[in-house]
Amino acid sequence: ETGVTQTPRHLVMGMTNKKSLKCEQHLGHNAMYWYKQSAKKPLELMFVYNFKEQTENNSVPSRFSPECPNSSHLFLHLHTLQPEDSALYLCASSTRLAGLNTGELFFGEGSRLTVL
Amino acid sequence: DAKTTQPNSMESNEEEPVHLPCNHSTISGTDYIHWYRQLPSQGPEYVIHGLTSNVNNRMASLAIAEDRKSSTLILHRATLRDAAVYYCIPYSGGGADGLTFGKGTHLIIQP
Numbered sequence: 001e002t003g004v005t006q007t008p009r010h011l012v013m014g015m016t017n018k019k020s021l022k023c024e025q026h027l028g029h030n031a032m033y034w035y036k037q038s039a040k041k042p043l044e045l046m047f048v049y050n051f052k053e054q055t056e057n058n059s060v061p062s063r064f065s066p067e068c069p070n071s072s073h074l075f076l077h078l079h080t081l082q083p084e085d086s087a088l089y090l091c092a093s094s095t096r097l098a099g100l101n102t103g104e105l106f107f108g109e110g111s112r113l114t115v116l
Numbered sequence: 117d118a119k120t121t122q123p124n125s126m127e128s129n130e131e132e133p134v135h136l137p138c139n140h141s142t143i144s145g146t147d148y149i150h151w152y153r154q155l156p157s158q159g160p161e162y163v164i165h166g167l168t169s170n171v172n173n174r175m176a177s178l179a180i181a182e183d184r185k186s187s188t189l190i191l192h193r194a195t196l197r198d199a200a201v202y203y204c205i206p207y208s209g210g211g212a213d214g215l216t217f218g219k220g221t222h223l224i225i226q227p
Contacts, residue, residue, distance in 0.1 A: 107160050
């Protein structure tokens with residue numbers, strides 16, 4: 001248990017569906033991240049939020065829409081996905097002090113997404 | 117981001133020490149060297165980090181070369197639960213971005 005909880009753990013959706021992934025952290029962190037891990041590929045950083053503000057969008061297609069309503073919650077809204085979007089989606093959180101990231105990220109267990 | 121080179125895979129026996137190398141010859145002076153590992157079906161977990169001096173914690177030790185162009189993660193007595201992919205990541209903490217993960221080293225532990 002890392003203190004970062006992701007739901008659902010598994011999700012199957014069709015290409016026309018709309019679904020959301022949820023991430024919650026109770027560690028008092030002020031930065032949150034979405035990463036994507038496809039089979040046989042390294043983790044890819046998708047989005048970064050610092051103090052609820054999006055500070056990084058790593059050229060992610062618009063069919064992925066993040067939302068960070070507060071420092072403890074992060075969502076990834078999914079719509080019109082493609083089969084190649086099937087992957088493990090990982091959420092992480094960390095602390096930024098004086099504008100610097102400590103570099104110690106706490107990851108959730110991930111949401112395994114399958115797009116049919 | 118500094119480029120890193122790690123072996124694709126390594127194999128070791130249970131209860132023996134394991135030395136996982138990482139080359140990061142383009143590391144900047146402000147980059148800390150972070151190590152993470154990812155166990156099967158789990159998210160990555162932080163292992164250790166350091167800047168110049170060798171570091172120890174309950175999970176591992178980190179030996180950093182004097183010129184900082186390479187480092188070695190040391191697991192003093194490997195167990196089957198240490199089988200994972202290990203990532204070496206130079207990171208300064210500045211900027212707005214998160215950590216950039218490479219392919220890492222897949223560590224196999226034989227009983």
